[in-house]
Amino acid sequence: MNAPIVAGVGLRLEDLHASLRDPGLDTMNFLNEVAHRFPDAVSFAAGRPWEEFFDLDALPRYLAVFQRYLSVEKGADDRQVRRTLLQYGRTKGIIHELLARNLSLDEGIEVDPESIVVTTGCQEAMFLALRVLCATSDDVVLAVSPSYVGLTGAARLLDREVWPVQETENGIDLDHLVAQVMAVRAAGKQPRALYLVPDFANPSGMSLDPDTRRTLLDLAAEHDFLILEDNPYSLFHVEDSPRVPTLKALDTDRRVVYFGSLAKTCFPGARVGYAVADQLVSAGAGVRLLADELSKVKSMLTVNTSPLAQAMAGGKLLEHGCSLEAANRAEIAVYRRNMRLLLQGLRKRFPERHSRGVRWNFPRGGFFVVVTVPFIADDAMLEHSAREHRLLWTPMSHFYAGGGGTNQLRLSISAVTPEQIEVGLDRLLALVEEQAR
Template identity: 55%
Template sequence: MLTADLLHASLGDPLLDVMNFLNEIAIRYPDAISFAPGRPNEKFYDPQQIATYLDAYQRYLREQRGFDDARITSLLFQYGRTNGHIGELLARMLEKDEGIRVAPESIVVTVGCQEATFITLRALFSKPTDVLLVGMPCYIGVTGAARLLDIEVAPVPERADGLDLDALEARVRELRSQGKQPRALYLVADFANPSGRSLPAPARHRLLELAAREQFLIIEDNPYGFFSREGPRKPTLKALDDRQQVIYLGSFSKSAFPGLRLGYAVADQRVTDAAGQHHLLAGEFSKIKSLLTVNTSALSQAVVGGMLVLNEGGLLEANQEAIRFYKTNMDATLQALERHFPKSEAWARDVTWNVPDGGFFLVMKLPIEADEALLEESARNFHVLWTPMRYFYLGTGGEHELRLSCSYLTPERIEEGVARLARHLQKAILERQPAPQVRAG
């Protein structure tokens, strides 16, 4: 009765298989050392914490907010406000941790950052000529969501120091000349997934200027901003945003834990309707959210509420141990790469990688193709997993690159994993590349 051509066209796009691949590959190869998923480490988790946080949030509601038992029960069990019940705590957190000052009403609590992304795209993109700008390579959650909504995506290349703003400017003008409207740019300014790159501080100011001049919004996604490895943290685009040009997307998957499925969007833009009335964009988002998920799990909100209450309103301090852990892991990965891919060896000479300032990811370049066949070999024969960068490009790109995520492992497993990867790549490079001709001379 059902044939694939009857289903939405996005389901035939290989892009949509990738999210599942990333989510489920760890399940397929449970014993491999996995540099594949962008998962936080589980050493910081303990099931006892859940009751502690739930209790703390209930105590806060009772003691600070004057809720009685019936109101607490209602908040935890019943349908709730579409945009969530922890907006005030989140506004306080954003000011404390990020220097972002916004009203609680501007915050939409979502089922993870992914729902925030989806809502943002559905709200902003209306006409077939509307185009979403994304840095290339790009997180699949964004390009995939755009595909689901039949939104055209225009890639803009990243350089070693983050998004290429000259290319962005040229791209915007090119799109305009084609009668298209670049409505928004999606980017991760800090320790991007997948590239690990960050936008330098001066470029952030230039990007805000460019967005103002060219009239597009910026969708800033910041899941990794806490996890700086070297140097001071840079201000987010939203912290620099004095003209409400930035929609800021946040996640608790790394700063708290992924099982919550909790994120948020800050949408403090004013929307003017046909009658000249002003509305907050966050209010428009709530209309969409009510038709996707009604509201966000009250339990998940209560757990994060409890964490915030127990940590003086912020999560940056509470994450200091995690920040050190991820720094140690990235250092260990970089050192292991130096050791196991020595430049003195001919096979390793054309294997290179970037050196991120923080975050969970780095990218290796190989002299051979980093495709699914190579990954299957890695998994089956060498018990090590990684992610082909090809998945993160639209059109062509990334064919010779792979992403390593070092967040989920320990330094010992990283050392062993990089050693396995080196053994595999040495074999694969020697098999697949013809030995270089010795030049006469």
């Protein structure tokens, strides 16, 4: 229920920051609010991780494991351990060395821990990078479109332009990328960086093949822009699809700023993410790491990421030898099973390709599948679907800044049981049949 309007200072929305009038900023709240109103609906909407393995009893253990790491590996005495966990702390974080080990083990990325900034979720890392890299409003960011709303939203808060680059079956249309880079320059602006999720993107589920990754890195060098690689999902690949190296693992030129999130591999409640920013920044006679510039902004934004939250994530990392792949074996099995069941279930209900005008893509991992339907899948249709069919999904149009995805919906497999997948797909079929009448 909304709070009653009471008398007091009156503010006008027009006088507040322009981003507040951008429907993009309402996306998360709108989707949460619909889910809240229809709690008994089957939800393919939430991109949240599987929570059945969340274990409150593990938290004291993680804390103890991290405390032991501080005292044994880092040589801290009791007083220093207490201070590290309970005081204001190092702006760049206290689990950077563990994250560097993790990146080496799970991703084949070798980085100096000093180039890592631990952030309050990956969301903060995106904000810091945009703040630091875009000096003026002439510095724009390119983003593979459809794009994750966290990136476009952060750019909006910072009054920075995001120019879309079309997606293809290979994850990115490289010709369109070059055309957009030229168009940005022709408009008298600078393309500072390209944002993308190369592995099982949110929202599309698409991935870049290895050749496309290498060509993209070459193009970034040729046209002189950075790459912002966001990688929350790469561990969740399906069985028969081998891992492909991340852009950062292929980056010999320090051209990739890498964003990590522990939301899907630990638990989102910790709000721990990070940026790897090993680019060199010359300052007078000296040279610094871009991570140190991000850290300056962070010191004025969130000061430091909660050390208690970092300790939980750090303890979990340590318990698994710093491999998040090892820590997530059970979750990986759930996501694989769910992806298989969803794709099989779609084929069962829509047996011909294009049957009833319904098509979908075949992600090789991650949380999301995009379904194209023969009707407008907008917010009003979502409301109808929730009310009449008890079925939630996400309209793809939320992920296109300049319009697009009007007859597409995103289905998430991460937080549903096999039974819910079956019931939910039956309801999707009923919705499609109803709309065809």
